Amino acid sequence: MTTEVRVPTLGESVTEATVATWFKKPGDTVAVDEMLCELETDKVTVEVPSPAAGTLAEIVAAEGETVGVDALLANISEGDSAAAPAPAKKTEAKADAPAASGASVDVMVPTLGESVSEATVSTWFKKEGEAVAQDEILCELETDKVSVEVPAPAAGTLSKILAGEGTTVEAGGQLAVIAEGAGGAAAPAAKEAAAPAGDTQYSTPAAGSGRSDVEDAPAAKKAMAEAGISRDQVQGSGRDGRAMKEDVARAVAAASSAPAAAEAPKAPRAPVAADDAAREERVKMTRLRQTIARRLKDAQNTAAMLTTYNEVDMTEVMALRNQYKDQFEKKHGARLGFMSFFTKACVHALKEVPEVNAEIDGTDIVYKNFVHMGIAAGTPQGLVVPVLRDVDQKSFADIEKEIAEKGKRARDGKLSMAEMQGGTFTISNGGVYGSLMSSPILNPPQSGILGMHKIQERPMVVNGQIVARPMMYLALSYDHRIVDGKGAVTFLVRVKEALEDPRRLLMDL
Template identity: 55%
Template sequence: MTDIKIPNVGESVSEVTIAQWFKQPGDAVKKDEALVELETDKAAQELVSPEDGVLEEILVAEGDNATIGTVIAKLGKGNAAAASSKTEAPAEKAVAAETAAQTSGGSAMNIDVPNVGESVSEVTVASWMKKPGDAVKKDEAIVELETDKAAQELVAPETGVMGDILVAEGEVAAVGQTICTLLAGASGGAIAPSTGSAGDEGGGVGVVASVNEPTAIASKDPMPSASRIIKENNLDARSIAGTGKDGRITKGDALSAKANPAPAAKAPTAPSAPRELGPREERVRMSRLRQTIARRLKEAQNTAAMLTTYNEVDMTNIMDMRSQYKELFIKKHGVKLGFMSFFVKACVQALKDVPAVNAEIDGTDIIYKNYYDISIAVGTPKGLVVPVLRDCDERSLGGIEKGISELGAKARDGQLSMDDMMGGTFTISNGGVYGSLMSSPILNPPQVGILGMHKIEKRAVVIDDQIVIRPMMYLALSYDHRIVDGKEAVTFLVRVKECLEDPERLLLDL
């Protein structure tokens, strides 16, 4: 008898909700077949069987909660194959088995979605770079996978021929799910889509190189835990956007709707159909990354008491320093001396002086962070990403410039990992590179502060009662007024201004 336990599903997650059992006691189960769908506040994921057998007993019912490590079912020894008429293998495994049985010239292997980061349970298949029958070399990219925060390529583990594609572009796949097959060792052209059955004239046995058709849009039925929250709080399920599998409303969706209830509809209305396009219009589906950017930015506006304060900084001294030492800096550090390193150093100094801007809200508590991991907003063709530069208080200007250069290159090449994107304590966004003169940046939750940089423009200013021309930049600090007071926000921005206008302060830690 094998115990089926709740696995560790992510940092800070102590319990899950049993959303749906896919098997019932007495059902035969194959190894890696989905047994149950688990749900947390943030995501839903499937728990698969560790071995072949028969489901003997279910100990936690749908809709109930279970803590990490709890035994939720018992799996007994049994001949799953003998009961296959009662329980079929998942479609992915069936197609893979058919591929292996019908193919010669190579051994079939499944390509599964890897673990792409802590707390990430599913990915979206962004684009297939190979099609069935294509020759594939070892370490050659075959598919691009996309999560809420980054996109990355999945490479072939062996040289061979692309087999079946089991998850179409735009569809979601769970971590560990088989998304295609690879015929390791086979040569190109060994596979072709089947045009008929074995009995058809001229049609020998071939491999069916199929792509699963996108499933029809499912109803937005809430998961059990979500249903309970919706009922207890009299929420309108029709107004809640489901982020679970097939668009189902998760516990996290319901909690978000509870915290930010939508205005009650005056009368029930049918879902509006997509509007008809004109002859000079086209419809393009938003990427998973773009959907997440939109959702997170809107959540920041709805959740935080966001306020913005402004100041301006005279960039004369920093520009003179860059001109004086740019050649020596490149020779020593191998990178150019940019403005961003000065801003990172100035922000770290200001964060030390005003720790509330380096904190976050956790329920009714404030978590103060005694480290300085600065998120740097980077624009890419696929949208805004915010990789994190770690331990900026311990880095020199050269170390900061090198780190920013490396993160920028990874962002442009689509090579950012989940670890590169997580854990920042404060964000800097430079709209000036696009020509922005003034803007109000939006917070990057759960952070409570973000600094907006802007273009440097020569303006007339008064210094010592004299009108002079100086290179000036507007600065904007958006902050969460729930824990950052106006005095603290202004103090923070003044400290940044002082450090930039008098760079010696950074060297002397003043």
């Protein structure tokens, strides 16, 4: 009996994914709910479990292929009799290979996610000839959403790398070959020992690179060989001090400019285009950055976006926070920040102006009788927006704990796709970076986003007296197709009132 493995539902408004990684290969035995593969969408990675126990008879969608919802991924042969087929990815060992190595295993590009058909090889953590353990991370692929780690499908020796760093690969494409068995691990050492001194393809990085086990990018090695410069002249900017092609270009430019500086010409010469080009650095946009750029531009092109501003006196919130923060942390195990106050204030305002919490679906307006709050978070890879669900029913402590937990996992790249979908309103805090005022861009299909900014003391007139007060500018960007100016201004005023007198939140005023 054969059971089909199909693409699961990928989430709201998501219709396709890219096969990033297969954890099993044809011929492998699988258990019910054992992870078979990983799909990558434009947001997160989705794991596909086995619907039945048996043998993975056939992989229909290879790594790198783009698949739609409910598309066929693979077939599983159920029952013990299915365990006979040999793995399709293995090949017979060559006659001159060590007897213990037995066979070779192909390392393939895993499923990359919905609508993602290709990736770029960003880093190899192993080099040819090194021994690898099963499931040890071999390399990292970069897509337009997330980075995908590729584990070793078997233990042995990494005998050949087919796609070097910087290479664009398609889902299902081949990355490398592993020679299985302990015998294969011994060969590389002898190979390296016999290699000529001038062979720089996989030489050990110089002391200037920071770590002796860090492998420089192949393009950088080639550039160093062509330019005739040594590794210690190059300052690596890659991970763990890895030298990249751009680092070599900078080193070459610095070396060529040094003699000219020593000559001390009598008169400065006019700059020429070649000099400018030598001082430029061209870096390809990451796939995540490309997707962020596309989505932000789509939001501007689709919505009738407008921004209204106000300012809030943070005196009362800051006093309340300072008074109770120690007791709050002692009881709840979470720090009391400003985000819970702003979240509660927005929930309060959204009840009065529900269109800010609604969305347009064709010719319909969909009003949400709940608040799923998106909290924008900056990560080294780019901006992500984890969603806190049903914040209208949560306490200050619940909100603070969830913000801290999701923020940490966002920075670690561990958020699931589901955790970044379904938001009805978003808060973006540019103040943590020092922004005094900005106009945030909507996160479609939402109709509103609140921008928080830096708290700065300014002279204010209070009861006829000029006093210094901690002030913050607030910005509400909204979709004018659904939210009128009156509603937007009312929303922002209600947020301001709730923050300037937090007691209003307790009494729902």
